[in-house]
Amino acid sequence: MTDSTKIAIVTGASRGIGRSIALALAREGLDVVITYRSNEQEAAGVVKEVQDLGRTAVALRQDVADFGSLDASVAEIRTTLSDTWGRETFDCLVNNAGIGQLSAFGEIGNPDNIGTTVAAVLSGRMRRVTAQRIEVGGFHI
Ligand SMILES: NC(=O)c1ccc[n+]([C@@H]2O[C@H](COP(=O)([O-])OP(=O)(O)OC[C@H]3O[C@@H](n4cnc5c(N)ncnc54)[C@H](OP(=O)(O)O)[C@@H]3O)[C@@H](O)[C@H]2O)c1
Structure with missing residues (x-):
């Protein structure tokens, strides 16, 4: 690692859009921390890539x-x-982890559906992380 090394955290990067973002950032010269929910093998594959x-x-x-x-x-x-990295900071957060749920039109307002999706899209979590103070330049989590 050099002083100019940039570190990105990409949530939900074991596959899909997050994986593509992690690889794109790596191609731009950033190191990455990727997170995932359960697909350890796929996450390991992204690390290898x-x-x-x-x-x-x-x-x-x-x-x-x-x-x-x-x-x-x-x-x-x-x-x-x-x-x-011998650091306490990172430089870029891509808050991508989440799920998409398809519901019948009449069930869109079902609080259970909304709650699950919103939870997975981490609104509460990121508010708390932000509240714990994230400083640019790098960020302290
Ligand atoms: N694809 C679309 O058309 C579209 C449209 C609008 C918005 N989005 C949003 O864009 C984001 C990525 O979409 P995608 O299509 O790339 O999704 P995807 O292929 O289903 O991948 C989802 C990623 O998020 C992770 N993840 C899911 N739930 C998680 C949780 N509770 N905690 C931690 N990680 C979790 C998954 O980990 P595992 O592999 O371990 O499960 C996976 O790495 C999502 O937030 C989605 O809602 C997508």
Whole structure:
């Protein structure tokens, strides 16, 4: 790592849009922390792809819809930054993790459907993380 190394955190990057973003950032020269919910093998594949691009990557299993695990998740990211890069900061957060749910038109207003989706799109979690103070330049999580 050099002083100019940029580190991005991309949530939900084991596949789909998050994976593409993580690889695009690696191609631009950033190191990445990717998170995922359950697909460990796919996440490991993304880490390998980033490494093949000459960058450093770490995959963390973190369920963003599990608000009770927030403090542990933040601690894990801090430890990862310190152990892997010798830093406490990162430079870019891509808040991508989430799910899409298809519902019949008449069920769109069902609070259960809305609650699950919103939880997975982490609105509560990111508000809390933000409240814990994120400083640009880098960010402190
Ligand atoms: N694709 C679209 O057309 C579209 C349209 C509008 C908005 N979006 C939004 O864009 C984002 C990415 O979409 P996508 O199509 O790339 O989704 P995707 O292919 O289903 O991938 C979702 C990613 O998020 C992770 N994830 C899901 N729930 C999570 C949770 N509770 N905690 C942590 N990680 C979680 C998944 O991890 P695992 O692999 O471990 O499950 C995976 O890495 C989502 O927020 C989605 O709502 C997508």
